[in-house]
Amino acid sequence: MIRYTAARLLQAIPVLLVVATVTFALLRLLPGGPFDREKALPPVILANIEARYHLDEPVARQYARYLAGLVRGDFGPSYKYPGRDVADILRDSFPVSIQLGAAALVLAMLLGVGAGLAAGMRAGTLQDRAIIGLTLLGISVPSFVLGAALVLGVALRFGWPPAGLWESPAYALLPALTLAAFPTAYIAQLTRTSVIEVAGRDFVRTARAKGVSEARVRWVHVLRNALLAVVTYFGPLLAMLLTGSFVVEQIFAIPGMGRFFVTAVTNRDYPLVMGVTLVYAALIVLSNLAVDLVYGWLDPRIRLAGDES
Amino acid sequence: MTRGRRGGLARARIRRIRVWAAVALLAAACRPLGGEPPPGELRINLGTEPPSLDWALATDGTSFLLLEQLMRGLTRMGPDLRPQPALAERWEVSDDGLVWTFHLRRDVVWSDGVPLEAEQFVRGWRRLLSPQTAAEYAYFLYPVKNARAFNAGEIDDPSAVGVRARDRHTLEVELEAPLVYFPSLTTFMVTFPGRLDLVERYGVDWTEPEHFETLGAFVLEEWRHEYKIVLRANPKYYGPPPSLERVTGYMVDMDSTALVLFEQGLIDIVRLPALEIRRFRGRPEYRTLPLLRGYYYGFNTKLPPFDDVRVRRALAHAIDRREFPKVLQGGELPSGSWLPPGMPHHNAAIGLPFDPERARALLAEAGVDASTLPPVRIVYNTDQTHKLVAESVQAQWRENLGLAVELENREWKVFLKELVSRPPPIYRLGWGADFPDPDNFMNLFTSSSANNHTGWSDARYDRLVAEASRELDPARRQVLYDRAQRILCEEEVPIIPFFVTSLNLAVAPRVHGFEPNAMDIYFLDSVSVR
Numbered sequence: 001m002i003r004y005t006a007a008r009l010l011q012a013i014p015v016l017l018v019v020a021t022v023t024f025a026l027l028r029l030l031p032g033g034p035f036d037r038e039k040a041l042p043p044v045i046l047a048n049i050e051a052r053y054h055l056d057e058p059v060a061r062q063y064a065r066y067l068a069g070l071v072r073g074d075f076g077p078s079y080k081y082p083g084r085d086v087a088d089i090l091r092d093s094f095p096v097s098i099q100l101g102a103a104a105l106v107l108a109m110l111l112g113v114g115a116g117l118a119a120g121m122r123a124g125t126l127q128d129r130a131i132i133g134l135t136l137l138g139i140s141v142p143s144f145v146l147g148a149a150l151v152l153g154v155a156l157r158f159g160w161p162p163a164g165l166w167e168s169p170a171y172a173l174l175p176a177l178t179l180a181a182f183p184t185a186y187i188a189q190l191t192r193t194s195v196i197e198v199a200g201r202d203f204v205r206t207a208r209a210k211g212v213s214e215a216r217v218r219w220v221h222v223l224r225n226a227l228l229a230v231v232t233y234f235g236p237l238l239a240m241l242l243t244g245s246f247v248v249e250q251i252f253a254i255p256g257m258g259r260f261f262v263t264a265v266t267n268r269d270y271p272l273v274m275g276v277t278l279v280y281a282a283l284i285v286l287s288n289l290a291v292d293l294v295y296g297w298l299d300p301r302i303r304l305a306g307d308e309s
Numbered sequence: 310m311t312r313g314r315r316g317g318l319a320r321a322r323i324r325r326i327r328v329w330a331a332v333a334l335l336a337a338a339c340r341p342l343g344g345e346p347p348p349g350e351l352r353i354n355l356g357t358e359p360p361s362l363d364w365a366l367a368t369d370g371t372s373f374l375l376l377e378q379l380m381r382g383l384t385r386m387g388p389d390l391r392p393q394p395a396l397a398e399r400w401e402v403s404d405d406g407l408v409w410t411f412h413l414r415r416d417v418v419w420s421d422g423v424p425l426e427a428e429q430f431v432r433g434w435r436r437l438l439s440p441q442t443a444a445e446y447a448y449f450l451y452p453v454k455n456a457r458a459f460n461a462g463e464i465d466d467p468s469a470v471g472v473r474a475r476d477r478h479t480l481e482v483e484l485e486a487p488l489v490y491f492p493s494l495t496t497f498m499v500t501f502p503g504r505l506d507l508v509e510r511y512g513v514d515w516t517e518p519e520h521f522e523t524l525g526a527f528v529l530e531e532w533r534h535e536y537k538i539v540l541r542a543n544p545k546y547y548g549p550p551p552s553l554e555r556v557t558g559y560m561v562d563m564d565s566t567a568l569v570l571f572e573q574g575l576i577d578i579v580r581l582p583a584l585e586i587r588r589f590r591g592r593p594e595y596r597t598l599p600l601l602r603g604y605y606y607g608f609n610t611k612l613p614p615f616d617d618v619r620v621r622r623a624l625a626h627a628i629d630r631r632e633f634p635k636v637l638q639g640g641e642l643p644s645g646s647w648l649p650p651g652m653p654h655h656n657a658a659i660g661l662p663f664d665p666e667r668a669r670a671l672l673a674e675a676g677v678d679a680s681t682l683p684p685v686r687i688v689y690n691t692d693q694t695h696k697l698v699a700e701s702v703q704a705q706w707r708e709n710l711g712l713a714v715e716l717e718n719r720e721w722k723v724f725l726k727e728l729v730s731r732p733p734p735i736y737r738l739g740w741g742a743d744f745p746d747p748d749n750f751m752n753l754f755t756s757s758s759a760n761n762h763t764g765w766s767d768a769r770y771d772r773l774v775a776e777a778s779r780e781l782d783p784a785r786r787q788v789l790y791d792r793a794q795r796i797l798c799e800e801e802v803p804i805i806p807f808f809v810t811s812l813n814l815a816v817a818p819r820v821h822g823f824e825p826n827a828m829d830i831y832f833l834d835s836v837s838v839r
Contacts (some may be wrong), residue, residue, distance in 0.1 A: 032722025035366075035445070038738070040729065040759035042448050044461040052443035081358070082366045083513035084534070092534045151569055163569035164561055166536060253561040253570075255536035268722050 012285040016253065017282040024066065027270050028059055034079040034268040048195055053079060064200065066274070075278075076271035080264070086275035090257065094279065096166065097256035100249070101241035102174035108183035108237070113230065116186070116191020120226070121218060123196050131188065137164035138185025147251040164253040166207040175252040179245055183237050194226040201225075228298055239283040310606070313454040346574060349554035349839050353578045353831070354567040358535045358560050362516040363508075364498040365437045368445045370829070375441035375499045378540055378556065378833050379523040383430070383480070383495040390651075390828055392492040396425060396502070396524075406487025408781065411495075411727050412605035413478040417547045419523045425502065427474035432501075433461075433503025435467040446499045449743070452491065454483040459732050477660055487779040487787075497744050525729040526551045526834035536560055536768060540833075550820075552837035568815065575816040577838070583639040583694075586813050594815045599642045601742035601827045602810040603649050605748065606687070608704070610803050614682065619675035621802040625661040626668035627709040628702065634807045636697045647750060647798055649809040651827040653783075654747045654790040657764040659804065660798050665709040672710060684713040688733035690724040695737050698807065732742045732762045739810070747790050754797055754804065765803035 034047050037043060052058040054065060069076055075086035119131040151174065155163035161173040198204065199222050207217050249258040257276060264272040346352070359372035364380060367373065385395035387492060392543060394400075397411035398510055417425035434453070437444050438460045446818040452456045454471025458464045471483030484491065494500060504522060506516075511520045521529045526548060527540035540556040564582040571579045581589055589595040608615040608624075615621055630643030645660015672679060687702065689695040696718065703714040728736060740760075742749050751774045752758055756766035777789035798806060812825055819839040824832070 012749060030722075032720070032724075032726040036722050036725035036729070037445070038725065039368075039740075041445055042759050044457065045445060045447055048440045048443040048447075048460070048462075049445065051443070080360055083359045083363055089534070105830055132512075148565075152568070155568055156572060159573055162575065163573060164566045165559060165570065165575065251566060252683065253536075253563070253566055255533065255560070259535075259562070266721060 001293075005293070008289050008292075012282070014015060014263075015285060016278060018283055020067070020070065023065075023272075023274055023277045024063055026270070027273055030268065032268055034270065035080060036268075053077070066271075070278075075275040076273050078269055080081045080267040080269040080272065086138075086271045089260070090275055090279060093257040093260065094254055096254060097258055098242055099189060100172060100175055100179065100256055103172050104179035104183070104241050105238065107176055107180040108187055108241075109230075111180070112187025113183040113191050113227070115188040116226075116230075117195060117223065119188065120192035120195025120199070121222075122261060123192075128192075131192070133184035135188045138181045139189075141181065142247075143178050143181065143245060144247045144251060146181050147174070147248060150174045150178060151251070164251070166252075166254050171252075173255055175248050178251070179241065179248045183241070185232075185235065187237075190225060190229045190233060194220055194229040198222050223255070224298060228295070231291055231294050231298060234294070235287040236284065238287040238290075239280065330508065333346050334549040334577055345761065346838070347555070349552075349838065350551050350557060350821065351555070351578070352557045352559065352576045352831065354561050354570075354576050354580065355538065355558040356560065356562060356564075356567075356580070359538070362529070364501045364619050364721055365433065365442060365503065367442050367498055373498055374829075374831055375538060375540070375558065376501070376525075377830055378527045379521075379529060380442065380498065380501045380506075380525045381417075382497070382501050383413075384492045385498045386493075386745070386828065387826060388826060388832065391828060392496050395496075397495075400492065400756065402491075406781070407484050408490075408515075409482045409484070409491055410475070411480040411482070413480065414547060415478055415667050417524055418545050419504065419522045419524045420528045420543055420545050421543065423504070423522070425524060425781065426477050427480040429502035429504065429626060430476075430480050430500075431472050431474050432505045433501065434472050435470060436503050436505060436508070437499055438470060439467070449494060449497060449499050452484050452486070452488045452494070456485075481836055489779060489781050490744070493744045493746045514629065520672070527556060546834075548834065551834040553833060556833055569833075571815055573815070579815050579817055580714070580822065581813040583637060583813075586638060586640065589813075589815055593818060594744060596812075596814045596816055596825050597640050598812045598825050598827060599640075599650055599809045600812050600829055601649050601652055601745060602739060603644070603647065604641075604698070604737070604739045604808050604810060605647070605804045605806045607732075607736050607763045608802075609734050609736075609764055609802045610732050614675070614677055615734060617675045617677075618801060619671045620677055621805075622799075622835060623668040623671035623675070623710065623816070624706065624806045626664045626671065627706055627712075628805065628807070629663040629705060631663075632701050632705065632809055633653050633698060636701050637694060639694075640813055640837040641808040642811060643808045644806055645798060646794055647754075647804070647806050648794060649742075649791065651751070651809075652745060652747055654787050655785075656791050656794065659794045660788070661802070665670075668709060679713075682712065684715040685735065686715050686717060687735045687737070688717045688719060688724065688727070690721045691718040704829060728762045736762065740763075742828060748774070748784075751777070751793055751797075752791065763803035765801060767796060767801060768831060770801075 035046060054062060066076065075205055078084050078089060079087065097259060115131050119128040122128050151163045155174060161170050163174065165171055203219055204217060207221050244257045247261050249256045258271055260276045264276060324548045344537050355371050355374065357371050359367065359375055360369055361372060363369045364376050367376065383395060384392040384398040388395040396413055396417060398414050400409060402409050406508060406709050413425060413427055419425065434450060436442055436449050438450060439454050440460060447460050455464060455469045458611045458619060459467060473481050477479050489562040507515045507520060507522060514520060518529045518532055523529065526543055526546045528543045530541040531539035538558045542551050542554055559576060561570065561611045566581040567576060568582060568585060570576045608621050610616055620746050630645065633643060634641040644649060645657055645662065648655045650657065653817050682766060687699050691697050699716045703716060706712040727733060740750060740753060753760045754763065755761065755771045755774055773793040775788050777793065780789060797804065812829055814825060816823055821839065822836045
């Protein structure tokens with residue numbers, strides 16, 4: 001297990017290097033630079049700025065300089081926010097995204113698995129159909145519509161909860177709901193499908209034939225196996241929720257990291273784009289690893305590569 | 310079996326009741342909003358994170374708004390937008406207009422008790438101009454002798470720059486050429502005095518609340534990046550103490566979200582989204598005012614058919630500017646002159662009026678047949694407002710001239726790059742005043758301006774603008790600007806001014822003494838809350 005984990009972590013290094021290289025190249029190919037302004041800067045000033053950020057050097061050297069910084073854990077300065085390092089910006093904003101993402105994750109898991117079970121265990125009934133209808137809604141309504149609807153229909157009408165800002169847990173209510181809507185619906189559908197599928201398998205019939213109580217069949221045999229599908233989705237979901245959603249953070253004025261995925265690109269803030277991309281990539285790698293480890297625990301038939309030897 | 314089933318139902322009912330009870334409890338436990346707002350605290354929406362509070366590096370409106378509360382310059386903009394004494398209690402200029410002498414107040418101390426000295430201006434300005442600082446707005450001090458050369462690295466000696474402390478409280482500034490509006494320039498944040506001791510001790514962190522020392526009506530109490538900034542009244546402020554104890558500035562990016570927070574009683578002053586203006590009109594919370602911010606279309610005058618001045622004039626005559634406020638609904642003020650209403654030396658009589666017949670005649674005179682002309686291309690940066698304006702222009706030119714018009718939008722930075730590398734035939738841009746002097750607008754279309762993307766240059770225009778910047782007599786200055794504006798907006802027409810943008814605010818009834826102005830500067834030291 002430890003060897004397996006260590007090997008997977010080592011494999012992550014070339015992955016992140018590729019991500020860094022491709023992002024770096026794409027950014028330089030984008031037309032328009034960080035210091036193109038509506039109020040154009042005189043050439044003298046532009047030259048001073050480019051010298052300060054080494055943008056006057058050949059791109060290959062800029063790339064080498066960036067990688068050397070990364071090795072030291074230095075993400076470089078932000079171009080948009082003079083005086084702030086990318087690492088500072090990520091350190092301030094990432095925890096907020098984690099809080100929001102965690103709230104949404106808990107909501108999505110509880111509601112999604114619950115609804116999926118409620119539907120799958122009673123497939124074909126009215127209850128099942130009602131839940132399916134709701135999940136369709138959850139999947140197809142985009143978050144900016146849902147967010148706005150919650151703000152208008154709840155926050156504005158009842159004066160509560162707050163329609164934005166990030167002061168106390170109450171402020172997380174609407175954004176977490178908005179962010180959780182899609183994964184909740186998706187998890188519900190996944191759970192339902194696999195519950196139905198697993199419930200028809202031989203080992204379930206065997207368990208029943210052996211006289212295992214109905215509750216035990218449902219909650220142990222069916223649920224545990226049905227959760228495998230959900231766990232597969234858990235990896236990308238974790239990364240998606242933890243890095244926040246640009247739209248939700250923007251609608252509810254939450255100081256998370258999600259907004260930088262868009263604003264850093266619009267500002268051509270190269271180091272900040274690199275920083276958020278790398279954090280996101282690292283999160284995906286880590287959450288995929290976590291999923292593989294959980295797999296082994298949930299399904300004894302799955303053996304991790306490192307364990308076989 | 311039946312008993313058991315009934316028992317199950319009862320249990321389910323009890324469970325359901327329990328759930329509802331929990332929900333009700335939870336709802337009761339949550340304190341509703343809209344209770345008493347914090348006394349003595351004003352809550353405003355900044356919209357965005359100020360990129361920097363280091364006034365040598367700041368360039369944007371949010372930083373400027375905050376620095377106006379935190380700092381003072383030699384002069385300060387009054388409510389009438391004319392420079393008034395601030396750190397300098399008086400000043401005089403030499404007869405040749407080249408040397409300005411500022412006499413500083415003697416009672417000013419920074420928030421850490423350090424007294425204000427003329428030398429702090431000298432060091433601050435040298436830092437602004439040093440190539441290593443790489444300040445974007447260093448060019449604001451280019452009128453100062455040798456400032457540009459020092460900033461360009463052509464001279465290394467900072468003491469060659471024309472600013473010196475004659476004694477502790479007297480600052481002397483030598484200019485390259487006379488400049489009548491110099492006291493307007495010194496209201497601007499980049500000219501504020503510098504505390505290099507703090508910059509050296511704390512590096513880039515010197516603007517964080519624990520190190521930041523200022524001398525305005527407020528000091529920085531808290532800065533949660535990308536979220537909010539809290540200012541506190543400065544007990545050491547030299548002026549009358551502000552009535553507000555605290556100002557909280559949130560960074561709510563979306564105006565619609567900010568408006569809901571306003572209606573929930575969480576923010577006191579917000580900008581209204583265009584679609585909401587109609588709903589607020591007539592309500593006491595609504596404040597509107599035209600800004601010193603012009604919106605115009607520029608021609609690439611090197612490209613046919615726009616190299617022919619008659620075509621440019623025809624296109625200008627074919628625009629009914631009254632359409633824009635109807636389309637945009639933001640209280641836009643149509644203006645055919647480049648100097649916006651509210652700016653000194655504005656002249657409402659200047660500009661080509663809507664005259665479709667004259668337009669068609671001009672086009673015919675230029676030998677242009679609109680029906681055979683390939684479509685005219687308008688390029689704008691992707692944005693709903695710019696799209697609406699472009700569609701209105703497209704419709705008007707088609708209707709009034711029979712011209713086919715193509716609209717193309719670009720992402721912001723792509724658009725800016727294109728303006729410089731190969732300007733489109735027709736493009737949109739805006740300009741907001743940095744300081745309320747006509748030179749800030751008129752300078753834009755001189756031959757040497759980096760913001761002139763039209764390819765048009767006119768020696769007469771350059772000369773008039775330069776002369777006006779030195780002219781002390783307001784009446785003569787008016788004549789010079791009128792002449793220059795006629796060349797720009799009526800004769801040569803490298804640009805067509807469309808309208809002036811308006812400020813649309815909702816201000817909570819608890820806020821008193823808040824007077825918006827055309828520069829969108831907040832004078833929070835004279836605001837109070839109930």
